[in-house]
Amino acid sequence: MSDDIIYSAIIDEHYEEPRNFGKIEDPDEDIMETNPTCGDTIAMYLRLGDGKIREIKYVARGCLISVASASILSERVSGKDVSEVLKMSKNDILSYLGLDLGPAREKCALLSYDALIKMLRKYEKEAKK
Amino acid sequence: MSDDIIYSAIIDEHYEEPRNFGKIEDPDEDIMETNPTCGDTIAMYLRLGDGKIREIKYVARGCLISVASASILSERVSGKDVSEVLKMSKNDILSYLGLDLGPAREKCALLSYDALIKMLRKYEKEAKK
Amino acid sequence: MINMFDPLEIRKHFPIFERFQRDGIVYLDNAATTQKPSEVINAIVNYYENSNSNVHRGVYRIGEEATDLYNRSRENIARFIGGTPEGTIFVRNATEALNLAASSLTRMLGGEGEVLVTRMEHHSNIVPWQIASSVSGIRLRMMESHTDRPLKWEDIEKDITGKTKIVSVTHVSNLLGTINDLREVGKNLHDLGIIFIVDAAQSVPHMPVNVNDLECDLLAFSGHKMLAPSGIGVLYGKPELLDRMPPYMGGGEMIKEVFEDHFTAADIPEKFEAGTPNIEGAIGLSAAVDFLKNLGMDNVRNHEKDLISYTLRREQEMNMPSLISYGPRDPEVRGGIYAFNIRKKDGGDRPFGNEVHPHDISHLADRIEGVELRSGHHCAMPQTVSLGVYATARASFYIYNTRDDVDHLFDVIGKIERRMIK
Amino acid sequence: MINMFDPLEIRKHFPIFERFQRDGIVYLDNAATTQKPSEVINAIVNYYENSNSNVHRGVYRIGEEATDLYNRSRENIARFIGGTPEGTIFVRNATEALNLAASSLTRMLGGEGEVLVTRMEHHSNIVPWQIASSVSGIRLRMMESHTDRPLKWEDIEKDITGKTKIVSVTHVSNLLGTINDLREVGKNLHDLGIIFIVDAAQSVPHMPVNVNDLECDLLAFSGHKMLAPSGIGVLYGKPELLDRMPPYMGGGEMIKEVFEDHFTAADIPEKFEAGTPNIEGAIGLSAAVDFLKNLGMDNVRNHEKDLISYTLRREQEMNMPSLISYGPRDPEVRGGIYAFNIRKKDGGDRPFGNEVHPHDISHLADRIEGVELRSGHHCAMPQTVSLGVYATARASFYIYNTRDDVDHLFDVIGKIERRMIK
C-alpha cells in the first residue's frame, strides 16, 4: 500500500469521473449519510431484486477520498448478491482504495460503505418478515 | 520559627489548659465557624463596650493547633480596642504560635481569628449606623 | 518486566521513591491518590515531544498520531474493565462521571423517581443526586449499611420501593475498606427495571473488575487513583443506555451538526465528551493500565489483602486501648484501607475531651516518622458521623507498600499516643 | 531568558521541534492546540517526581507541597488576567467553563430570559445554551455579526430586548480571526443589568487580556491553546457573581458539609471544583503563563500581527483567482488565523463542482509539504454556513511560527491548486 494520495492514479480517475453518479427515481432503498468530522454528505439509492443489487447510484459532495471510494464501491457491488456484499469488511473497502489512510480519513473512505450497509441490513430485515 | 509541633511547649500548654474556654451568656456578639477541611468547629462569644473587647470566650472542638491558637488569641485580644485588633494580620496570629505551618494547618490556626474578625466587623458596622 | 510481585522492585519504577528514601517518607495515602511510574510519565512526555496535537479532526500526520494514541488508549482501558470503546467515556474523574450520570439520567427519567444510595458513599455519589433533586422531582434516599460487613443484595432489596429507578453504590468504601458483595445485584435490579450504577473509584485500581460480571449499567473511576495523571477518569456505560441518555455538556466534538436553534448529538462515546479532551491524561491512563496488567490485578489484590491482614494483626498485638479502628475484620472482604482514631476511653480533663484530633495524628505522623496519612471525613461525612466521630485518620495501601510500612505506621501510632494522651 | 522576540530562539524551548525539523513539519494548527515548552513539561515531571499527592486535605509534607503548588498556580494565573484567585476556577477547558456558566446561571435566573450570542461563536458558546434552553425557559438568540469587521457595542445594542439577561460573545473568532471590539460593552451591559460573558479561548493565549479592562462578569479559556497541557482551563468570574451562582457539579472538595438530605457548599473557588482537580494541569498552566509573561504578551500579539499582515500580503501577491479567504483585512483587528478555500470560480465538469474539499487541502498540504492545517467547520458551523461553504482550511499561528512558515503555506497552496484544479 502506498500513502500517496498525491499521485494515486486510481483515486484521481474516480474523482474526475465518478462512476454511477446520480439519482435513482423511485428507489427500493435510499439513505442520506453525513460525516460529522467534515460535513461530507452522501445520498445513496438502490434498486434491489432477487437478493441482488440491481442498480446503485449516489450523489455526493465530498473530498477526493469519499467521492472516489463511493465510485469504486459502486463498481464493486453492482449486480452482486446482497448477502455477499454484507460479508465485505471495512478493510476490504480500504484495500480497494490502495491507500494507507489515517483514522480521520478512514471515516471519509467508509462513508459510502456505511450508507450501503445500513440500507442492505434494512432490506434483509424486511425481507425476513 | 520552628516546625516542631512535636515539642512546642507553648502549643502544648494552651492545648492542655486552654484559656478563656467556655460560654458567655447573653453575649454582645457570637458566632459559629467551621473549618470544612477537618470539621473543626468553634463557637465564640464577645462582650463589647466602649470600643473594647471586654470579655472573650469560646467553645472549640478541634485539633492542637486550632485549640491552642484560639487560646493564645483570646489572651492577646482581651481588653484591647476593637480597632486595634482589626489591624492584626493573619501573619501576626501565625507568629504568635511560633510555628511554620503548611497551608492546610494554617486554616486550623486561623479559624478563631476568622471568627473574631467577622464579629468585630459586624460590631463596627452596627456602631457606625 | 516485573515477574514476582515485589514491592521493592516495583518502587524502582517510581521516581518519587528517590525522594521518599532521601526524606524518610512512608506514603500511605493511596486512597486519595497514587504515585506515577516512569512508564506513565514517559508516555506523557513522549506525547508532548512527538505527537502533541488536537484529536478527532486533524487529517495531518501528528493529528492522526494523536488521534490514534487517544483511540487506542480508550480501547485499552475499555478492555481492562471488560467494556467496549464506545461505552468508555473519558471524564475528569469519578466525581464528574457520577455528575454526568445524575444529570443525564435525571433528564432521561423525566425528573421522577427515587435514587437509592448507601450511607457509606463518597460525597461524589451523594451530592450530585442532591443537586439533581434540587432541580427536578428525583428523590435521593440513603439506605443504612453496616460498618462491619459488606453490603449484599438482601440489604438493598429491603429498601427498594415501586418508585426506585436507580441504585448507585460504591464497590469499595474509601473509609471502611469494605468490599461490597455486588454479585446478584445487577441481575436482580435489571429484573426490576432499575438502573445499576457502581462507584468503582476504590475497586478498579485494586482488584480485577469486569463490567460484565458486575452486570452494571454505569461504572465510574478516576485515573489518579491507579497510577495515572489527575484530570482523567472514566464513566463506563452500557451502549444501549448511553444511546438513550441525553448529552451532558455541549460544545465541540460532541455534535454532528449545529444550527442556530438546535444541534444533533454525535454518537457515543463522543456525545459525552465536549471540547478538547485531556489527551495526555488518556494516554497516561492507558500506560497505567498496561503497568497494572503487567503486574496482574489478582496479584495486586492479593498483595493488599496481605497488607490489611498484617495491619489488623499488628493492631491486635499492639493491644492499645485508645486505638479504635473501623470496618470489617475479615481481610477477604476488606481492601487496603485502615481508618482509625486515638481516644482515651475514660474521657479526660481537657474541656473538649481526650480525643486526639485526626489532623494532629496525621501532622504528627508526618513530623515524627514521615508517615503520610490522611485525616478528616474523607468525603464520607454521613458514614463518618454514623461512626460517632467527626473525623478519622486513614492509612491506605498500594502496590509499592510493604509490611515494613505497616510497622512504621504502628510505631508512630504508639508515639503519638504517648505524646498526646498523657 | 528570552530577550528578543525571536521565533527560532523560542523553538529551542520546544522539544517537538526536533521532530518537526527531522520530518519537515510546519505546524500551523495553533488555534486547535499549541505545543509545550520544556518549562511546562519539566514543571509537570517535577511534580510527579517530587510532590505528587492530593490537594486541599493533606496535612503531611508532600500534601502541603502539592496544595501550595496548586494554590500558587491559581494565584499566578489569576494575576495574568488581572483577576483574583477566588474568582479563578479550574475547569477542563473553555467548553466546560461555558457549560458551567450556562447551567449555573440558568438556575440562578430561574430559567427565564434570553441569552444573546453572535453567529461567529464556537459551538462551545452555542450548544451549552441550547441544552440549557431544552431544560428551562431560557431562550438562545443568535445575532448577526459581520465577517469583515469586528463586533462593536452598537451591533449588540441593536439586538438587546427587555428580556436579555446574558450576552455571551467570543473575544476572537477562531474562524475569521476577528478581534472583537469589546470596550464599552461591559459597562453598557452592566448599566442595563445584563451579565457579560467573554469566550477568551482565542484571546488570552495571544494578546494582553485583563478582566478589569474588559469589565466582564465571566471569562473562559483553555490551557492547551496557550502552551499548557490539555485537561485544564479556567472560568474566571467576578466573586460577587460567583457567590450567587449555584454549584455545578457536586462531590468532594466543593462542600462544607454533607448530610443525608442536603449539603452546604464551600466558598469560591472550591464551590465549583468538585472532585480531585487536574493538579499537574494547573501547575503546567502556571508554568505556561510564566513562559508567556517572560515573552511579553504585547510582543506575542505584535509577532502574530506581523505574521497575519505578511499572510494577507502574500495572498494578494499570489493573485490566485481560485483562492478565497475570510475575515477582516486589517491586521489591527485580526488575530493570527487564516481560513481559506480553493475553488475554481466558473464551476467545472465534475458533477459535484470544482471546489477542492478542505479535507483534501489539509491532507495534501501535509503529504506534499508537511504543512499542518486544520480543515472542517472548526466547531463554528453557523458561521461557516453563513460563508456559503461547508468547510474551510485554516492556518493559525503562534509564537514559534515565522514568515518562512507562511511562505511554505503559499507554496503548498499553489501546488494543491495545480494538482486539484486541472
Ligand SMILES: Cc1ncc(COP(=O)(O)O)c(C=O)c1O
Ligand atoms: C473561540 C473558542 N471557544 C471555545 C473553544 C473550545 O475550546 P476547548 O475545546 O479547549 O474547550 C475554542 C477552541 O477551539 C475556541 O476557538
Ligand SMILES: Cc1ncc(COP(=O)(O)O)c(C=O)c1O
Ligand atoms: C469511593 C470513591 N468515590 C469517588 C471518589 C472521587 O474521586 P475523584 O476525586 O477522583 O473524583 C473517591 C475518591 O476519594 C472515592 O474514594
